[in-house]
Amino acid sequence: MKANWYRVMLCCGYNPLTGKTMSRINMHDVNPGGRDTFLQKLGIFRHQFVDQYAPEEEVIDRINAYEPDWLYMNKTELMRLVLYAKRTGKKIFHPKFYDPISEKVTENDRALFIEQLGPGIIDSYGTAETGACMLRLPGKDYYAVHNDSFVVNVIDEDGQLTRQGRVVITPLYKTDLPLINYEVGDRAIMRTWQGVHFITEMEGRLNDYFRYEDGRVTSFFEVTPVIAHCPDILQIRFIQKSWDLIHVQIVRDENAGMTAPQLEEYISGSLNQIFKKPFQFEFEWMKVIPPDPNGKLRMIVCEVA
Incomplete structure (x- = not known):
C-alpha cells in the first residue's frame, strides 16, 4: 500500500524520504499517531496522522501546525474542511501537493480546493484490488x-x-x-x-443513474456540464425519489452571482433539457452535504427500482 503511494508521490516530484506527509487515519496504518521511528526523528519518511472525524477547526489547526508537503484524505473529508474555511475565513496551510482520494473530483470541487489549498492538487485513480494506476497532475486535463x-x-x-x-x-x-x-x-x-x-x-462506480420507467437511464457524464459550468455551486447531490421527482441537496457559494431561486431555475431548466422526460425538483439548501455511511459522497442516488 505505502509503496504504491510512494510511486504516486515520486511521479509528482515529491520526495517521501525528505518531505513531510500528513494523512487521514485508516485501518492499514499501524499505531497511527504513535511516536516517530528512529528514521523519522532523523527527518526521513516523516508522516503524521490526523483524525478526519475531529471538528473542522481542530483538523485545520493540526494541518497548520505540521505544515505538510503532501496531504491526503478522502475527498469528502477534505471538502468538509475547505467548506468550513470558506464559510469562516479560516486559513489552511497550502501543501506543495494534496490528494483528495477515493472519490471523483468534479471541476467545481477542483476550483474550490485550489482556492482554499493552492494549486498542488493531485487526482489519483485506482482500485482496492490494484492500487493507484494513474494520476492527473496539477494543470493537466488528462490522467x-x-x-x-x-x-x-x-x-x-x-x-x-x-x-x-x-x-x-x-x-x-x-x-x-x-x-x-x-x-x-x-x-x-x-x-x-x-x-x-x-x-x-x-x-466512479458509486454514482447511480437517473432512471425512467421504460428502462432508459441518464448518466453522470450527461449532467456534469450543467454543474461544471456553474461556479456558484460548491456541493450538490441528486436523490431521485420517484419516476417524476428529484430531491436536490445543494451548497451555494455565499458570494454567488445567482440567488437561490435563480440557481433552482437554472438547475431544473438545464437538466430538463438533458433528461429524456421532464422531472419535478425540490431543493434542500445546506451548509455541508453529509457523506454516505461509507464516508464517501455520491452525486446521484436513485431510490427507485
Whole structure:
C-alpha cells in the first residue's frame, strides 16, 4: 500500500524520504499517531496522522501546525474542511501537493480546493484490488497511466476500445499467468491525440443513474456540464425519489452571482433539457452535504427500482 503511494508521490516530484506527509487515519496504518521511528526523528519518511472525524477547526489547526508537503484524505473529508474555511475565513496551510482520494473530483470541487489549498492538487485513480494506476497532475486535463505497471483500457459492451465506456485495469507487476483484468464498474471518457489515447474524465462506480420507467437511464457524464459550468455551486447531490421527482441537496457559494431561486431555475431548466422526460425538483439548501455511511459522497442516488 505505502509503496504504491510512494510511486504516486515520486511521479509528482515529491520526495517521501525528505518531505513531510500528513494523512487521514485508516485501518492499514499501524499505531497511527504513535511516536516517530528512529528514521523519522532523523527527518526521513516523516508522516503524521490526523483524525478526519475531529471538528473542522481542530483538523485545520493540526494541518497548520505540521505544515505538510503532501496531504491526503478522502475527498469528502477534505471538502468538509475547505467548506468550513470558506464559510469562516479560516486559513489552511497550502501543501506543495494534496490528494483528495477515493472519490471523483468534479471541476467545481477542483476550483474550490485550489482556492482554499493552492494549486498542488493531485487526482489519483485506482482500485482496492490494484492500487493507484494513474494520476492527473496539477494543470493537466488528462490522467497519466503508470504504463510500466498497468494497462488501462476503456471498452464498450462488446469489449472493443471506445471513447466512452467501462474501465478495465490490467496489472503488469504480477508474475503469475494468466494476467488478471479488473473491472469494478467505473466508467471513463477517452480522447486520442497523435495516435495516443488519453483518459480525460472518470466516473466512479458509486454514482447511480437517473432512471425512467421504460428502462432508459441518464448518466453522470450527461449532467456534469450543467454543474461544471456553474461556479456558484460548491456541493450538490441528486436523490431521485420517484419516476417524476428529484430531491436536490445543494451548497451555494455565499458570494454567488445567482440567488437561490435563480440557481433552482437554472438547475431544473438545464437538466430538463438533458433528461429524456421532464422531472419535478425540490431543493434542500445546506451548509455541508453529509457523506454516505461509507464516508464517501455520491452525486446521484436513485431510490427507485
